[in-house]
Amino acid sequence: MTWDWSAVADFMPRFWEGVLLTLQILVLGSLISFTLGLVWAIGFRAPTRFVRWPVHVFTEFIRTTPLLVQLFFFYFVLPEWGIQFSALTTGTIAIGLHYSTYTAQVYRAGIEAVPAGQWEAATALSLPAHRTWLAVILPQAIRRITPALGNYVIAMLKDTPLLAAIGVLEMLQLSRLESASTFQYTEPLTVVGIAFVLIACPASLLVRTLERRLVR
């Protein structure tokens, strides 16, 4: 079998569509995971165990079960319960929820790394809870956790092809459709594989630089 450049050229317009959709899933998924992760992290520190315990069990369950099965669960089960979203929305929510359980651990480590004196100072100043979190704790924690969050964005990028399983037209799904119509599997799949390396490697370098700058 020989490499066919014309097959690559034919695939390129669809490939760019896939790249754009992958990036869109990545941005929205990251936003969901960063926001929900913070909610879980604050839940871990709730004063009552009736909040802490369910949050622990839920995040542990989501973290130890496969994203692919969760995608199928959301895609096939939610409509049975009368909740209907498009494949793209379902996939983005599922990936955001899955990674929120990882980012929650990152937030937790960052929050625990803030010295106890900072909490005590906030208490001494009688700051209300929301001011303590927003003005004292989070600004210090976020500096420490930004690089680790970046690593999870890269991990999320590599999990976006799973959305192909529920029919989202991201890079992998488009390459499969292209292959099915032309019977040429080598070129589209190789282009997609290389694209992942080309996006992930500079991104991981960027995260490493960020780590050196922020964590000193």
Next chain:
Amino acid sequence: MTAGLWQNWVLPGIWITVQLLVYSAVLAATVAFAVGTARTHRSRAVRFLAGFYTEVFRGTSALVLMFWLFFVVPPLLGWQLVPMWAAVLALGLSYGAYGAEIVRGALNSVAAPQREAGIALSFTPWQRLRLILLPQAVPEMIPSFCNLLVELLKGTALVSLLGVGDVSFAAYLVRLATQESAQIYTVVLVIYFVIAFAITRSMKALERRTKANIGVVVK
């Protein structure tokens, strides 16, 4: 869910998931030790090759690699790969790259005088690795390998997309047969959770036993 569906699909599916986990964990551990030790090698060329391997396999998606190994490589080489083995190869090579970083970190964490003592005793590099570095590095690796094993377990679900009859594929078949999704997918999620729980508990016991030898208390 009827007993027939459970016996015909779900139980064999669990068995295939466990087999996949074991085969790919063995391959990933082998790759991790080979590439991880190569990353601490004296030769710059060996270090570069090992680093290149790690960057490429950590940079690409395991699913894309699996498809590539199944659809692209066999025609290029002129042979056919069974989906199960394409999956094992993809998971082993991909997670082996993550494991290599764990091995490298643990080997580098062994104090420098330990290496120097080995050199002073005229040990060969292989003897230094086997008798001095690995016995001290392995207990450090266990918690990270436990996480990697759970990640690998979750990665095995990808094989259902190649039609390998693992527990996720069983869920797909049961859904088609019964038109009922909630029950089967909840059961499958719980199955993964139970296997992951068993892994973390047994790895914790292993860690406790290994570290007891060097006087570290594991909570």
